[in-house]
Amino acid sequence: MSNTRQMEKLDYRARIGIRMAGLAAIGLFGWVSIATASAQALAPTQTPTVTATIAPTTGMAGMDMGGTATPPSDNMGMGQDMNPIDPTGAVTAPANARGGQPLDSKVVNGVREFKLTVQKTIWHLLPGTDVVAYTYNGTVPGPEIRVTEGERVRITVTNNLSEPTTIHWHGLRIPNNEDGAAGMTQPGIKPGETFAYEWTVPNTPGTFFYHTHANADTQQTLGLYAPLIIEPKNPTTKYDVEYTIMPGEWTVKDGKTYPSMDMEGLLPNYFTINGHSFPATDVVNVKLGQRVLLRVIGSGQFIHPLHLHGFAFKVVATDGYPVPPAAQLTKDTILIGPGERYDLEFTADQAGTWLFHCHILHHTTNNGLETNGGGGMVMVFNVTP
Ligand SMILES: [Cu+2]
Numbered sequence: 001m002s003n004t005r006q007m008e009k010l011d012y013r014a015r016i017g018i019r020m021a022g023l024a025a026i027g028l029f030g031w032v033s034i035a036t037a038s039a040q041a042l043a044p045t046q047t048p049t050v051t052a053t054i055a056p057t058t059g060m061a062g063m064d065m066g067g068t069a070t071p072p073s074d075n076m077g078m079g080q081d082m083n084p085i086d087p088t089g090a091v092t093a094p095a096n097a098r099g100g101q102p103l104d105s106k107v108v109n110g111v112r113e114f115k116l117t118v119q120k121t122i123w124h125l126l127p128g129t130d131v132v133a134y135t136y137n138g139t140v141p142g143p144e145i146r147v148t149e150g151e152r153v154r155i156t157v158t159n160n161l162s163e164p165t166t167i168h169w170h171g172l173r174i175p176n177n178e179d180g181a182a183g184m185t186q187p188g189i190k191p192g193e194t195f196a197y198e199w200t201v202p203n204t205p206g207t208f209f210y211h212t213h214a215n216a217d218t219q220q221t222l223g224l225y226a227p228l229i230i231e232p233k234n235p236t237t238k239y240d241v242e243y244t245i246m247p248g249e250w251t252v253k254d255g256k257t258y259p260s261m262d263m264e265g266l267l268p269n270y271f272t273i274n275g276h277s278f279p280a281t282d283v284v285n286v287k288l289g290q291r292v293l294l295r296v297i298g299s300g301q302f303i304h305p306l307h308l309h310g311f312a313f314k315v316v317a318t319d320g321y322p323v324p325p326a327a328q329l330t331k332d333t334i335l336i337g338p339g340e341r342y343d344l345e346f347t348a349d350q351a352g353t354w355l356f357h358c359h360i361l362h363h364t365t366n367n368g369l370e371t372n373g374g375g376g377m378v379m380v381f382n383v384t385p
Helices: 003-009 012-042
Strands: 106-108 111-126 129-136 145-148 152-159 168-170 194-200 206-211 225-231 241-245 247-253 256-258 270-273 283-287 291-297 304-308 313-318 333-336 341-347 352-358 378-384
Touching (some): 129 247, 145 152, 206 291, 206 341, 225 291, 241 283, 333 341
Parallel strands (some): 111 152, 145 225, 241 291
Antiparallel strands (some): 111 129, 152 194, 168 206, 206 225, 247 270, 291 341, 304 333, 304 352, 313 341, 352 378
């Protein structure tokens, strides 16, 4: 009997009890860690002798980054490294590099093989604004892995970062030991090491993605995410244009890159679609009357209400699974949260320069400013006769 089944058999009160116990454990652990860090901050050159008497009366005060351009350089005991990302060893991406491009593969003895290298990369959000990114094969997002249901695949990952990493195959129903959860299903892939994942593509054609599952709050926000598309063995639907959208958020201060997070001091000031901010985002050319499939993947750490000008779309799949026709909503704005996927279908029945953008309007600026009618999470569908 699986753990899940066992959990289902427990009554509600028992489950709440377990949760409370878990929270208490986390709370205790957090208190100990804060107290230790405070002692170290008070006496950095001495061995703290009376750690237990230092109470965490204002545990978050040290985290108040409001208005300061440079976060403090120490860890503050919160588990979050507040240092900027060290650019040492980063490879500079070509000026025209684009993320999410199809990854080459070859079939060896019946197994489709892909190769990924994880590395630090100087990545160009837009001309004049660079970040220190973590990348798969040098791009943000990483390259698209496109496979067909039922085939056997092997993905060989070489870690050129200075910290361990893993890859999680988000949404895929595959064996647990291939799940890529660092410290749970495998140790992190150490710097300089190579690790191979191998699994059979599940019979769930649709939109998925892959991303780091080690130190993920830093590694994923810095760019370690990429599309994973499962093609059906026998396709029934044909689209004229297909485009995948992966939001990202970036925190850049004084030219330094910090991992963007939903917390004071690390809130983002640059926003990307597929690794670029408007006006450097893609322009997708569509012919009048063509059918378009947009695959929206919640690769970022923030929610984004994405709005399409000029058209309404149908939500034809959610989280990689088809929506029955009778349940397909017609919308022009879709709220994408971290980890979610939506497949959106529309027919381009009107020519024009149509915007697709986040409707949290700070997200359509570059560090608070608009350029050429927008910024950040803005892109254009150019529909011509
Ligand atoms: Cu947004």
